[in-house]
Amino acid sequence: MFTDRIIKSFNELDYVLFNYISQNAEKVIYMRIRELAAETHVSTATILRFCKKLDCEGFSEFKVKLKLYLEKEAHIHLKSTRHTLTEFVERTLKGAFESYIQETADLISKCNQVIFLGIGSSGIMAQYGARHFSSLGTFSLHITDPFFPIYTQQLNASVTIALSVSGETPQIIDLIKKLKEEGSTIVSITNHKNCSIAKISDLNIAYYVTEEYINDSNITTQIPVVYILESIARELHKIRHS
Known part of the structure; x- marks a missing residue:
């Protein structure tokens, strides 16, 4: 409802109204304009100008839009973790996961280092992957900075594991290109x-779960990623100790 464009147009009094409404939205939808003016210490004319910036003809229309917005937010239903896990397990049993995991472990067993790549929630998974692999005896690093400089001659014997839910993160794509140029083998999850x-990876492992968003935030479960990373690490440990 309050877009970046609209918020940037606010003046000092508008921000007073915005802050109050953000914290008391459930109360505001039942208030009269004079009651809101008294609570925020602004004039009714200021409130009407504020409403116009939100493309509302008056305070009544603003309250209707605010109420609809609150109802929409309240009706966001997230899938249960159990449902998501069941969905993933069913697809795993039908797919070629084991062969992909084996192939990735074979690739890593022949390299000197593993680089985990990701930003946002995938960045957290990258950190976890590097820690887990290192704990099992494979030297690993993680890159979570989208502007990390990659200029080295030591990557021709490395495997990069790139993590991205959408597979379209521009910063990750740029880093993958640079790593490929330096000779790193790319495995994407x-x-x-x-x-x-x-498409630009040497090997891809896809886990296929329903993506979930709240506003602009991707909250898709990372359970499949944890499973895949741990499975690769364990398979790698078996290879190196067989």
Whole structure:
């Protein structure tokens, strides 16, 4: 409802109203304009100008839009973790996960280092992957900075594991290109194979779960990523100790 464009147009009094409404939205939808003016210490004319900036003809229309917005937010239903896990397990049993995991472990067993790549929630998974692999005896690093400088001659014997739910993260794509140029083998873990990152990788593992968003935030579960990373690490440990 309050877009970046609209918020940037606010003056000092508008911000007073915005802050109050943000914290008391459930109360505001039942208030009269004079009651809101008294609570915020602004004039009714200021409130009407504020409403116009939100494309509302008056305070009544603003309250209707605010109420609809609150109802929409209240009706966001997230899938249960159990449902998501069941969905993933069913697809895993039907797919070629074991062969992909084996192939990735074989690749890593022949290299000197593993680089985990990701930003946002995938960046957290990259950190976890590097820690987990290192704990099992494989030297690993993680890159979560989208502007990390990659200029080295020591990557021709490395494997990069790139993590991205959408597979379209521009910063990750740029880093993958640089790593490939330096000779690193790219293994990507994405939610589906029909994405840019999968297509530019040497090997892709896709886990296919329903993506979930709240506003602009991708809250898709990372359970499949944890499973895949741990499975690769354990398979790698078996290879190196067989």
